[in-house]
Amino acid sequence: GKNIPKVTGISFTSSNIVFTVQQDSGNSITDIKYTINGGSVEETAVGTLSVAHSLSTSAAISVVAWAVDTSDNQLGVKKTVSGTVPS
Numbered sequence: 001g002k003n004i005p006k007v008t009g010i011s012f013t014s015s016n017i018v019f020t021v022q023q024d025s026g027n028s029i030t031d032i033k034y035t036i037n038g039g040s041v042e043e044t045a046v047g048t049l050s051v052a053h054s055l056s057t058s059a060a061i062s063v064v065a066w067a068v069d070t071s072d073n074q075l076g077v078k079k080t081v082s083g084t085v086p087s
Contacts, residue, residue, distance in 0.1 A: 007021055016051060019049040056085065
């Protein structure tokens with residue numbers, strides 16, 4: 001099967017969201033787009049897979065993330081992870 005690039009994991013620390021990406025052989029993923037708790041779409045370069053959040057400890061968090069290429073095309077399916085911000 002063809003190796004399709006995608007966001008394979010999302011985890012939370014007390015101050016950051018960390019993304020795990022499965023890159024394809026052509027390194028076509030350039031950015032990760034994401035939303036936090038249904039808010040506006042944010043973007044981070046694939047070289048910076050940790051982004052700060054401003055939620056308090058024990059707050060509910062839901063992150064939806066997807067990979068995009070240089071033309072802003074979505075690669076793979078969106079990944080959703082929900083949980084609680086750790087202390």
